[in-house]
Amino acid sequence: MTGKESAPIVEFQHVTMRYVEGTDVFRQVSFSVEPNSFHFLTGTSGVGKSTLLKLIHLSVVPFTGSVRLFGRDTYDIARWELPLLRSRVSLVFQDFRLIDHINILDNVALALYSRGIDLKECRSKAAELLSWVGLENSYFFFPPMLSGGEQQRAAIARAVISRPQLLLADEPTGNVDDENAERIIYLFEELNKRGTTVIVATHNFDLTKKYNLPEYYLTNEGMTYKPAVPLKTPSSLSSTSRSVSRKYTP
Amino acid sequence: MTQRTFFNNLPSTIPFEREDTNRYVPWIIAFIMYIALLASFSALILLTALDYWHPGSTKTFTLAIPFKKTSNLNKITQEEYTENRINKVINIISETPKVVQVSLLSEVEMHRLLKPWFSKKFNAYDVMLPSFLSIKVNTKDKAFFSQKLLLSIRTIEPKATIIKILSWQSIIEKCALKLQLFIAGLLLLILLAAAWTITFTTRTNMLMQRDIIELLTLLGATDDFIATRYKRKALLIAFESLAKALIGLILTVGIVWWITYEVDQQLFGRIILHLLNWKIIFLILIPIIIIFLMMKSAKRCVFNTLEELF
Secondary structure (H helix, E strand, C coil), X not given: CCCCCXXXXXXXXXXXXXXXXXXXXXXXXXXXXXXXXXXXXXXXXXXXXXXXXXXXXCCCXXXXXXXXXXXXXXXXXXXXXXXXXXXXXXXXXXXXXXXXXXXXXXXXHHHHHCCCCCHHHXXXXXXXXXXXXXXXXXXXXXXXXXXXXXXXHHHHHHHHCCCCCEEEEECCCCCCCHHHHHHHHHHHHHHHXXXXXXXXXXXXXXXXXXXXXXXXXXXXXXXXXXXXXXXXXXXXXXXXXXXXXXXXXX | CCCCCCCCCCCCCCCHHHCCHHHHHHHHHHHHHHHHHHHHHHHHHHHHHHHHHCCCHHHEEEEEECCCCCCCCCCCCHHHHHHHXXXXXXXXXXXXXXXXXXXXXXXXXXXXXXXXXXXXXXXXXXXXXXXXXXXXXXXXCHHHHHHHHHHHHCCCCCCCEXXXXXXXXXXXXXXXXXXXXXXXXHHHHHHHHHHHHHHHHHHHHHHHCHHHHHHHHHCCCCHHHHHHHHHHHHHHHHHHHHHHHHHHHHHXXXXXXHHHHHHCCCHHHHHHHHHCCCCHHHHHXXXXXXXXXXXXXXXHHHHHHHHHHC
């Protein structure tokens, strides 16, 4: 069912996306993402970065071209197989999308619980992850009671609780200050070191310049690849980002 | 403002309580259940009442031999003449196979039964009444058997007839089948209404909570997981509605009891006691079927809507 381990996790071939008749979001996009890599997906606002992530997350299907996920063409994936594939891919939303009437602990636990795992185990794992992202004192807080940065970290905890092979982040730093942005990228780096492939979509070019990471630049006409340039290392991260607890060991 | 308790179950992922429409659904379903229970209860009462008023009617019928004056009063009295005629008829009946018992209704008993139908001044003994024979048979086809027997009796008593007692009951018996069909049709409509109501509510909620539903699917929740939330909600609504419907039914039965109490103090009580047999299962089955149908409808609606939306 899954593709070969050495094969790209994500592979786009001449993908054109169109929502409205005659208006292409982007055209002829081709690229591939290798396992255990960390990429930025950049481009100006409205160029279709979120749409591209949705294509990877199987929320939409391409107008033309082919999208392969874990070696499988997304056209061939049956509806009943979607939950299983989505358990291998997690998405961090720009607007966090936490459920307001459920506390943070249960919000994080929900990602596992919705897959039929025992609630006690889900909560235990959620507590562990919330500690990892520095929210060990906020288990029983409801999302509206947290700051943007805290909510984003909770959203990251929810995204990684199922130990996905691929983590997609859609403008994860869009609603947080620089300090929290650095903290979030640090968390992604930690995950990447533990074997998770990470794609971070952002239009914040200042942020991408700070890190020594390969970058896919999306335009309406296609995709260009910018390899990593060893200008800066993660050691340049602020002390704040380093204060994140390292208790979590997947 | 922190919630410091661990629930055994995750709090409802989908916020049903936030919708105004949900406030009325238990009342609508309660009304539907009430009508269903009342219709079933009425049907049971009718059937039980028919059994109660005429127990064993299927095996007994009454033969009337008209009064006939003797032409020879010098040799034989009128009583002896009548007795001879009756005895001849009883002999024919007794010799007929499948007749279990034949008995003559006594004059005293007959007058007792007739008394209420005449004025107080009228003396029932002055009337030249026919003789009535109660015949108990052991056959399934009572109508055919009685007509056959009547033909043999008419060889000696040409004016003998089979009395159609309680003709109003015969009419009710004929109507009972139609009434049962009507109630069955009504129950079917009620079940459809319950299914439709829960389908409409589920779909409305799913469209209103589209963001949360979408989030759940993106988190990898199966359709079954989402459907289970709605099935659970449907079950809660069903139980709440059932409680309301039962209160309504008890109140209605109480009122009917009070009304019938004025007519016959024990009538309704006896009918209720007769209901306490296997037929009561029918009454219990109605809410169970409605609850099952509601949960099935919710599940089907969730599956269809999810396929349509995502």
